[in-house]
Amino acid sequence: MTEGNFVDYVKLHVSSGKGGKGSMHLHREKFIEKGGPDGGDGGRGGHVIMRGNSNLWTLYTYKFKRHFRAGHGEHGSKSRSTGADGEDVYMDVPLGTLVRDRETNEIIFEITEDGEEKIIAKGGMGGRGNWHFKTSTNQTPRYAQPGTPGEELDIVLELKVLADVGLVGFPNAGKSTLLSVVSAAKPKIADYEFTTLKPNLGIVEYRDFKTFVMADIPGIIEGAAEGKGLGHYFLRHIERNSVLLFLIPADAPDIRKQYDILLDELKRYNPEILDKERLIAISKCDMLDDELKAELKAELDKTLPVKYMFISSVAQQGITELKDKLWMMLNE
Template sequence: MEKSNFVDQIRVFCKSGHGGAGIKHFRRDKLTAMGGPDGGDGGRGGHIVLRGNSNLWTLLHLRYYKNVLAEDGERGSDNNRTGRNGKDIILEVPLGTIARDEETGEKEVEILADGEEQVWLPGGKGGLGNTNFKTPTNQAPEHCQPGLPGQEGWKVLELKVLADVGLVGFPNAGKSTLLSVMTAAKPKIADYAFTTIVPQLGMVEYRDGKSFCIADLPGIIEGAAEGKGLGHRFLRHIERNSVLLFLIPADSKNHKEEFEILVNELEEYNPELLHKQFIIAISKSDMLDEELRRDIEKELPTDIPHIFLSSVTNYNIQEMKDLLWKVLNTPAS
């Protein structure tokens, strides 16, 4: 169920409403045989709107929306009455959703706040009735305008998970176990590659009622930037994180090389990711003695904060929270 319940990208055909036509009409009643123009304007076509909803974490509810078609505006009527606007369609999406045009790949809308509403595809403008074309020299205009067409095309909604901290590491580095210890989240944990195939979010309770959000992201493999493994689908979610926590197991054959591979995959995918704040955590440290720790420390970059921890024994878990909070609240240089 984990895989089917998390949908982070959907493709949908969208069409906003056509604007209603203005009309040509002249006032006629039992008291007025030759009245002036009174043709009303057409109504606006319906918009397609995206609205942020913090209670959503997946695009699953939109998966079966194959066509999103907004209502057309109504044509104007006599007595200068404007036609009714087409009904807008509002699509609720999780925070971090980006809307793109499928053909060009251009980002059109981005939703980051709860309750934020943005018009994605505006409806066509209604046409003007003949009243608008009356002039001193043309008291009986015969001209009116048709409504403008709406916009249409195949679109893509793409979710990038919003979290303060992203856990980065190879499969089986202990990310899911760490998340379960630091938060109330209950990710699937097992001793085989890609146990985590979708992002898992958890809130870390810190001191004095403060908290921050941490995401266990699917494991990187070498070549992820080229689409291997979970590839781009995973790396997309890293772009949102303020801090990247690199988790390297204590029993790794080469800690420095493992870290460099992880950083290289991020750089290959998007060099801007290297400007984020990094922390290195050596997991499963309960199996290390002091001499082994010193040897591992010598391999690690001196300009990146690091910490040894154990999710099994809770060793340095609170210190890990303190370090994350400090880095999250320190402006990047």
């Protein structure tokens, strides 16, 4: 999937169909002059329905089409014939899609399962035909109900990536390089900050044909929780990950400080994120000789509060051990 095809936020307008009118027909037949009322009911207006689809990874479908309108119910007719229901509109979305009301910003619902269906705009009810209103004192009612109008709604679809492992780190920490090494993903890699502007997903192949999904979340900067840089645009994707893999380069001025800043940004955005399993990967360790690595290890053993590993994506060092550790954390 190219970066331009990954869409995780769209604004849409949806409207359901209105119900059909009930019929005011009076039965007429040869030799039966006054057959009484036999007007049928109007059909229901079409619903707009969201449906989860596990084959989708992006909201790209909705990048160019922003208005969705369901069909109107047909009117009732003679012989108590009910009008046909309006055609429903199905909107397939990837799992992890959040639906918000644009005006109030309230979450309406969330789609998390394949095939799950939820009505976002309910079709109007069809009106009742005149035969419903026949009484002993009013044998030939000449009125019927109109159908009720449908619903119109401005909504926001927000995708939070569903992945097992989320890569967290500052820009240019080597997250995209690691993803390209452990999976078949082909993220954009370059030697400058914010190379990655959209989350990249990769399926990591493990032993015995087992797999798990890793997401390269674009780099976090200090102040991201307040919206600095691309702020919430990045952080919301981390909420869905089971394990957080913090990637900090071995040449960072202060590894513990970088970890604390990253953790603080996550905590300020959503404190519940801190309940997730965490692992630190010290990347670019091919730049260290054995003596430097031993010194750094002695220092990190005292300062880092969580488990850590040395890896090098370029030199393929520690990659198998990292996969083993992540698989163990995901299946504990």
